[in-house]
Amino acid sequence: MSPAILDFVEFSLAGxxxxxxxxxxxxxxxxxxxxxxxxxxxxxxxxxxGAYFFFGLAAQAALPNWAAIVLxxxxxxxxxxxxxxxxxxxxxxxSAISVFMVTIGLASIMVGLVEIAWTAxxxxxxxxxxxxxxxxxxxxxxAFLASKNGWSFIIVAAIxxxxxxxxxFWRGGIALRATAADQxxxxxxxxxxxxxxxxxxxxxxxxxxxxxxxxxxxxGISSAMGAIGLSVIVVVIVGGLDSLLGALVGGLLxxxxxxxxxxxxxxxxxxxxxxxxxxLVLVVKPYGLFGTHDIERL
Amino acid sequence: MQSEGDARAxxxxxxxxxxxxxxxxxxxxxxxTLKVESGSITALVGPNGAGKTSLFNAISGxxxxxxxxxxxxxxxxxGLSAPARAKIGLARTxxxxxxxxxxxxxxxxxxxxxxxxxxxxxxALFYYGRPQREEMExxxxxxxxxxxxxxxxxxxxxxxxxxxxxxxxxVELARALAMKPRLLMLDEPVAGMNREETEDMARFVLDVxxxxxxxxxxxxxxxxxxxxxxxxxxVLNFGEIIARGLPADVQxxxxxxxxxLGSGEIGxxxxxAVAEIAAL
Numbered sequence: 225m226s227p228a229i230l231d232f233v234e235f236s237l238a239g240x241x242x243x244x245x246x247x248x249x250x251x252x253x254x255x256x257x258x259x260x261x262x263x264x265x266x267x268x269x270x271x272x273x274g275a276y277f278f279f280g281l282a283a284q285a286a287l288p289n290w291a292a293i294v295l296x297x298x299x300x301x302x303x304x305x306x307x308x309x310x311x312x313x314x315x316x317x318x319s320a321i322s323v324f325m326v327t328i329g330l331a332s333i334m335v336g337l338v339e340i341a342w343t344a345x346x347x348x349x350x351x352x353x354x355x356x357x358x359x360x361x362x363x364x365x366x367a368f369l370a371s372k373n374g375w376s377f378i379i380v381a382a383i384x385x386x387x388x389x390x391x392x393f394w395r396g397g398i399a400l401r402a403t404a405a406d407q408x409x410x411x412x413x414x415x416x417x418x419x420x421x422x423x424x425x426x427x428x429x430x431x432x433x434x435x436x437x438x439x440x441x442x443x444g445i446s447s448a449m450g451a452i453g454l455s456v457i458v459v460v461i462v463g464g465l466d467s468l469l470g471a472l473v474g475g476l477l478x479x480x481x482x483x484x485x486x487x488x489x490x491x492x493x494x495x496x497x498x499x500x501x502x503x504l505v506l507v508v509k510p511y512g513l514f515g516t517h518d519i520e521r522l
Numbered sequence: 523m524q525s526e527g528d529a530r531a532x533x534x535x536x537x538x539x540x541x542x543x544x545x546x547x548x549x550x551x552x553x554x555t556l557k558v559e560s561g562s563i564t565a566l567v568g569p570n571g572a573g574k575t576s577l578f579n580a581i582s583g584x585x586x587x588x589x590x591x592x593x594x595x596x597x598x599x600x601g602l603s604a605p606a607r608a609k610i611g612l613a614r615t616x617x618x619x620x621x622x623x624x625x626x627x628x629x630x631x632x633x634x635x636x637x638x639x640x641x642x643x644x645x646a647l648f649y650y651g652r653p654q655r656e657e658m659e660x661x662x663x664x665x666x667x668x669x670x671x672x673x674x675x676x677x678x679x680x681x682x683x684x685x686x687x688x689x690x691x692x693v694e695l696a697r698a699l700a701m702k703p704r705l706l707m708l709d710e711p712v713a714g715m716n717r718e719e720t721e722d723m724a725r726f727v728l729d730v731x732x733x734x735x736x737x738x739x740x741x742x743x744x745x746x747x748x749x750x751x752x753x754x755x756x757v758l759n760f761g762e763i764i765a766r767g768l769p770a771d772v773q774x775x776x777x778x779x780x781x782x783l784g785s786g787e788i789g790x791x792x793x794x795a796v797a798e799i800a801a802l
Binding site: 399405408 | 582584605606609614621622623624625633634697698
């Protein structure tokens with residue numbers, strides 16, 4: 225087995241694992257967009273918030289890891305619901321760009337609050353994933369996959385499966401799809417549309433927080449980790465803003481492309497690759513981000 | 523069936539009292555008072571912009587009138603939200619079809635029952651039996667009654683977005699029926715339909731009233747349909763009710779003719795319309 229192929233496979237595996245985390249965060253974005261048509265630019269900061277909640281509960285309050293995870297997710301969901309109820313519900317009917325600007329402001333506020341509470345220093349999260357690495361057989365050789373990456377992928381796959389089941393079969397998920405399709409019709413059949421909005425924000429915040437905890441456990445946390453949100457925005461644009469499947473495919477694709485860019489061009493160029501993809505997608509979709517009314521899957 | 527028909531004697535199922543609605547300086551409704559008798563087919567007519575759809579939206583809870591009250595089956599529902607009104611038996615269709623595009627005909631119809639399903643998320647997770655039983659009952663009920671009744675069996679798994687206009691209107695009616703309404707509000711049920719489709723829809727509307735005991739309030743521009751199937755006609759113009767009564771009486775009302783035709787010159791199209799109405 226030539227080292228070049230082994231490199232390719234190992235980078236691909238790592239890239240797909242990172243991509244899975246993009247996909248999970250992307251789903252946190254898509255759920256909110258689907259229900260409310262709000263572009264949540266603070267999605268990276270929602271990840272950061274979840275990671276810091278976990279840090280505070282597990283490392284500082286010294287709770288067991290599982291309890292810290294559950295409580296961090298509940299706290300993140302509460303923040304999501306609170307923001308919907310007291311900020312975003314009041315902005316219903318405002319222009320999409322105004323609401324988008326509010327989410328940008330929100331991102332700054334969240335970074336500020338985290339720096340007040342935990343300073344801007346990078347931290348590492350307590351380990352809660354097994355540290356036995358994976359070895360994927362590849363002809364005569366074995367491809368190495370770091371434990372945290374592999375486990376993240378498995379956890380994300382499980383969450384995705386749960387998501388898809390819920391959206392297909394639970395009628396709350398169906399209510400969300402119906403609200404996304406036609407709000408007036410949703411009202412007329414007795415769907416509590418504001419309730420659906422709250423549910424979407426809570427679910428979106430929890431999903432992003434879960435991704436944040438996983439990302440933080442792989443590469444540590446800092447108040448700047450919300451920058452991952454930029455890659456996630458690219459993911460959801462590539463995937464189609466309101467498509468869960470699009471977020472999944474887009475996440476894996478962008479994660480893999482970034483890994484390929486760092487392998488063949490150099491690690492410092494991987495964001496360049498991400499944004500080249502974004503430009504290409506926007507060229508193919510000439511309406512751009514705010515001009516679309518019918519979101520199409522690419 | 524017959525026992526449901528007897529509900530006609532019970533007096534008004536819907537009462538709108540002195541309702542006014544303004545958007546800024548535009549008065550969409552002025553002091554509208556209206557009764558819909560239980561078991562009737564009541565038609566709301568009037569020129570474009572007369573406030574018919576505004577009145578519909580006020581009744582179904584989409585708009586909040588500045589003054590006035592709405593009573594449904596004797597209960598004051600003025601403060602209820604649109605979903606809450608849907609739950610107690612007020613179903614409606616829309617002038618510009620509002621279906622859940624991307625979902626199938628069957629899914630759209632099922633969503634009509636959304637308001638009546640009692641299962642919460644926690645129950646759905648822990649008590650599998652109940653949602654499943656509800657689901658089965660729901661399916662049986664929908665399949666046997668509504669789909670057969672509206673003759674849409676052949677398209678039940680088709681995505682609604684791909685259907686022709688007339689069928690979409692029928693699916694919207696099916697979804698409204700799935701809500702088990704006691705008052706069905708149809709906003710221009712035959713707009714854009716050809717004569718044959720219109721006659722089908724007229725037959726469905728009459729059957730809904732006869733077989734399901736549902737009271738019907740409809741906005742319609744097709745005067746022939748209005749004259750044919752309604753028991754009571756209410757005419758709106760500039761947000762005010764200018765006439766009401768039996769179709770034949772309203773037809774002869776001079777103010778109604780004026781509202782439709784204007785008091786100025788009568789163009790040839792208008793003359794034809796007059797001739798058509800008079801010929802009915």
